[in-house]
Amino acid sequence: MADNRQVLIARLPSGRLQPGDFEIQKAAVPTCREGEVLCRTLALTIGAGQRAGLQGSASYAGAPVAGVVMGGTGVARVEASNSDAFRVGDVVVAPTGWQDYSVHPARAVRRVDAGTDPALHLGVLGTNGLTAYFGLLEVGKPRPGETVVVSAAAGSVGHIVGQIAKRQQCRVVGVAGSVEKCRILVEELGFDSAVNYKDPDFRAAFKAATPGRIDVYFDNTGGDILESALFRMNTHGRIVCCGAVSQYDTANPGPGPRGVPGLLVNNRVRMEGFLVFDYMERYDKARAEMAGWIERGELKPRVTEFDGLEKAPEAFVELLGGVNVGTTIVRVV
Amino acid sequence: MADNRQVLIARLPSGRLQPGDFEIQKAAVPTCREGEVLCRTLALTIGAGQRAGLQGSASYAGAPVAGVVMGGTGVARVEASNSDAFRVGDVVVAPTGWQDYSVHPARAVRRVDAGTDPALHLGVLGTNGLTAYFGLLEVGKPRPGETVVVSAAAGSVGHIVGQIAKRQQCRVVGVAGSVEKCRILVEELGFDSAVNYKDPDFRAAFKAATPGRIDVYFDNTGGDILESALFRMNTHGRIVCCGAVSQYDTANPGPGPRGVPGLLVNNRVRMEGFLVFDYMERYDKARAEMAGWIERGELKPRVTEFDGLEKAPEAFVELLGGVNVGTTIVRVV
Numbered sequence: 001m002a003d004n005r006q007v008l009i010a011r012l013p014s015g016r017l018q019p020g021d022f023e024i025q026k027a028a029v030p031t032c033r034e035g036e037v038l039c040r041t042l043a044l045t046i047g048a049g050q051r052a053g054l055q056g057s058a059s060y061a062g063a064p065v066a067g068v069v070m071g072g073t074g075v076a077r078v079e080a081s082n083s084d085a086f087r088v089g090d091v092v093v094a095p096t097g098w099q100d101y102s103v104h105p106a107r108a109v110r111r112v113d114a115g116t117d118p119a120l121h122l123g124v125l126g127t128n129g130l131t132a133y134f135g136l137l138e139v140g141k142p143r144p145g146e147t148v149v150v151s152a153a154a155g156s157v158g159h160i161v162g163q164i165a166k167r168q169q170c171r172v173v174g175v176a177g178s179v180e181k182c183r184i185l186v187e188e189l190g191f192d193s194a195v196n197y198k199d200p201d202f203r204a205a206f207k208a209a210t211p212g213r214i215d216v217y218f219d220n221t222g223g224d225i226l227e228s229a230l231f232r233m234n235t236h237g238r239i240v241c242c243g244a245v246s247q248y249d250t251a252n253p254g255p256g257p258r259g260v261p262g263l264l265v266n267n268r269v270r271m272e273g274f275l276v277f278d279y280m281e282r283y284d285k286a287r288a289e290m291a292g293w294i295e296r297g298e299l300k301p302r303v304t305e306f307d308g309l310e311k312a313p314e315a316f317v318e319l320l321g322g323v324n325v326g327t328t329i330v331r332v333v
Numbered sequence: 334m335a336d337n338r339q340v341l342i343a344r345l346p347s348g349r350l351q352p353g354d355f356e357i358q359k360a361a362v363p364t365c366r367e368g369e370v371l372c373r374t375l376a377l378t379i380g381a382g383q384r385a386g387l388q389g390s391a392s393y394a395g396a397p398v399a400g401v402v403m404g405g406t407g408v409a410r411v412e413a414s415n416s417d418a419f420r421v422g423d424v425v426v427a428p429t430g431w432q433d434y435s436v437h438p439a440r441a442v443r444r445v446d447a448g449t450d451p452a453l454h455l456g457v458l459g460t461n462g463l464t465a466y467f468g469l470l471e472v473g474k475p476r477p478g479e480t481v482v483v484s485a486a487a488g489s490v491g492h493i494v495g496q497i498a499k500r501q502q503c504r505v506v507g508v509a510g511s512v513e514k515c516r517i518l519v520e521e522l523g524f525d526s527a528v529n530y531k532d533p534d535f536r537a538a539f540k541a542a543t544p545g546r547i548d549v550y551f552d553n554t555g556g557d558i559l560e561s562a563l564f565r566m567n568t569h570g571r572i573v574c575c576g577a578v579s580q581y582d583t584a585n586p587g588p589g590p591r592g593v594p595g596l597l598v599n600n601r602v603r604m605e606g607f608l609v610f611d612y613m614e615r616y617d618k619a620r621a622e623m624a625g626w627i628e629r630g631e632l633k634p635r636v637t638e639f640d641g642l643e644k645a646p647e648a649f650v651e652l653l654g655g656v657n658v659g660t661t662i663v664r665v666v
Binding site: 262 | 555590595606
């Protein structure tokens with residue numbers, strides 16, 4: 001068995017994340033004790049929310065430290081098992097972190113179909129897809145004919161939110177960070193319209209793209225885009241607070257958006273934060289439903305792939321820089 | 334019949350409201366046409382939200398103009414009627430504005446019990462009380478044992494919110510702007526605790542007063558107090574956005590609170606604005622219920638009274654300055 005390559009958090013980022021905030025070391029492959037499984041990482045996913053986990057202030061994931069293996073979710077093959085629940089060769093989703101090998105209690109890993117591309121398990125059928133599904137349908141509650149706007153619309157969650165909203169017979173507008181991303185949203189993923197927030201005329205373009213204002217705004221960014229959306233909400237509109245990527249990659253998050261709480265009152269807007277983990281009991285049903293949509297070509301998951309564990313820091317930096325489309329996947333094997 | 338004294342908006346306030354922003358003129362008593370009633374104002378109520386109506390940006394009440402009679406709700410006696418629905422001597426609640434006499438279509442006024450103090454019709458049985466009732470019970474949805482915090486707690490809405498929350502078996506903490514107001518809340522109105530936001534140690538005192546954090550925050554102020562509450566919310570907490578008095582009496586409202594949307598996500602907090610008018614169909618039932626509470630001594634409405642129409646500007650300035658306790662009432666007759 002080879003060495004266990006591990007990507008460590010070398011230092012907590014003080015400003016914008018850099019590849020040099022990470023370093024690679026080789027360690028011994030760990031052994032699994034009673035009730036544990038040894039996992040060989042096949043692929044990892046990286047999400048923008050993990051940047052929040054590196055900020056000094058604790059997020060829901062707890063306070064970060066340097067000198068440890070960077071955390072993250074992967075698809076892995078079971079290489080050794082001391083649990084009756086798993087056999088060698090099983091494919092699982094596990095909190096592998098950024099490394100080749102990891103051991104886990106059997107209850108911490110979940111067996112998945114070995115014949116399905118790991119990128120699907122980590123994307124649309126993983127936390128990203130479930131976040132889109134429950135956030136939009138359970139918190140946003142869009143009705144047919146309503147206008148749904150999603151920010152970071154070409155991102156891992158956003159590109160699924162928009163497609164589910166189209167299935168709900170909504171008018172769907174995406175906000176993304178490049179002309180090319182906007183093109184993909186409209187031409188390839190069926191969005192009705194897309195607006196580039198880096199365009200100097202963003203506010204005017206955003207207004208033009210939402211002539212009937214906004215009924216559901218699915219917010220992945222916070223900051224200026226959230227503020228722009230607040231000023232465009234319809235009476236009894238809903239803002240789904242999913243993430244705040246605009247505030248993650250910095251040591252100094254900005255003030256909150258103007259219009260809170262005044263506009264919420266005037267327009268009777270509901271603004272609600274959620275974490276997908278609260279819907280855990282309904283994951284299987286949601287996954288089955290989305291798998292059906294994919295099979296019938298009604299939902300098109302997108303992926304940006306990086307090849308090799310050593311590319312993980314670069315993949316993370318590019319994700320935060322707005323380069324990637326869809327779910328960011330690092331193929332390890 | 335005497336002259337009709339009217340208080341006009343002499344100029345739109347550019348900063349903090351001043352009595353000189355108003356002026357008094359005498360006009361002829363208007364006459365009522367077919368289907369209208371002529372009303373003699375007995376008492377007026379003034380609410381902090383009316384300051385928002387004087388800001389350049391339109392609130393839900395529309396854009397303000399100078400040179401017109403200041404708007405407002407009053408209790409009035411019908412002096413002449415060209416409607417079958419009302420007789421001379423009836424007592425009504427009407428959008429009288431700040432003047433002695435006004436005419437209204439019959440459908441715009443509502444008959445009330447002539448034997449009840451106008452201050453009750455304008456306070457707890459008027460918009461203030463209904464706002465407290467529906468905002469707390471329908472938007473906040475407090476459960477027994479939860480901690481409810483209300484800002485502007487000694488104000489027209491806040492002092493009723495706190496008392497209704499106590500009826501719901503909640504732990505109730507008020508935030509108010511003076512030691513005396515805090516004393517009244519705890520000693521006279523049954524709040525469990527009260528914190529003075531002008532205290533230099535406010536944040537520490539606020540934390541100490543909410544050892545189990547906050548389940549429902551009823552926000553009448555916005556600004557710093559809202560921000561403090563955001564950082565103390567429990568998982569699945571609810572913020573009822575009722576008003577933003579901290580932002581009204583200024584030409585330059587501040588930025589939104591830090592923690593939006595990050596803390597909403599981490600703690601799965603729902604933040605929801607409402608306007609009481611959306612509950613209009615249930616007003617009568619709510620009024621009857623609150624009248625019963627008052628009769629049984631379970632709800633103690635408070636009033637700060639000013640005597641004479643000419644005192645209305647002063648009453649408004651003192652209200653915004655945080656001087657008044659409970660509903661602000663101007664007795665006209």
